[in-house]
Amino acid sequence: MAGLSNSIERFIKELISQAEDGIVEIGRNDLASQFNCAPSQINYVLTTRFTPYKGYYIESRRGGSGYIKIMKLTFSNESSISRIINEVIKNSITKDMAYDIVNSLYEDGVINKREGQLILHSIEDVALANVNIDYRNIVRADILRNMLLAFLR
Known part of the structure; x- marks a missing residue:
């Protein structure tokens, strides 16, 4: 499972680095489908690897059209x-x-x-x-x- 979690983390970080504003919105189910895993695996990666202490803010909306909004916080000043x-x-x-x-x-x-x-x-x-x-x-x-x-x- 660690390999899958690492892959999901790398993918999300790559998306964030490509975003002009450091903000990415993705569908939890879409991401789970892409990695052929349960949405709970996505939740695990988000809650353990994208925390405020690690410089991230996550906003989530559940439901059929739910999404995850991940923002990279920068500590630059x-x-x-x-x-x-x-x-x-x-x-x-x-x-x-x-x-x-x-x-x-x-x-x-x-x-x-x-x-x-x-x-x-x-x-x-x-x-x-x-x-x-x-x-x-x-x-x-x-x-x-x-x-x-x-x-x-």
């Missing part, structure tokens, strides 16, 4: 970083969500590879080993927030 700090990170963030944010910032050219690696290493579970497991996501959010604030200075 200070207001985007501010929005991430204030609206996305909040008080706590999981390692996976934090990784997705950092990778999106890197892919959009907001941070370079070295900066991204430094951030990722600082929020690793190994780096937070002396922090009680119940508080790691809180501390991880504080570290990520402070590192992103440094980019605004």
Whole structure:
């Protein structure tokens, strides 16, 4: 199944890259027919690989003429970083969500590879080993927030 999910993800990303505005509207059933799979497989790919933490916004309408609208969010300026700090990170963030944010910032050219690696290493579970497991996501959010604030200075 991973191969199918990867193929669907690649296909959708290719469509988005070809769209002038970074917005794609597709029919869930049409996409499922094209990949010879159940619509639930399309839902799985969308919910796991096209999340806000990974830089995507999805709008969906169900029914016979239903569609999926996928928008690539770009993190290209200070207001985007501010929005991430204030609206996305909040008080706590999981390692996976934090990784997705950092990778999106890197892919959009907001941070370079070295900066991204430094951030990722600082929020690793190994780096937070002396922090009680119940508080790691809180501390991880504080570290990520402070590192992103440094980019605004």
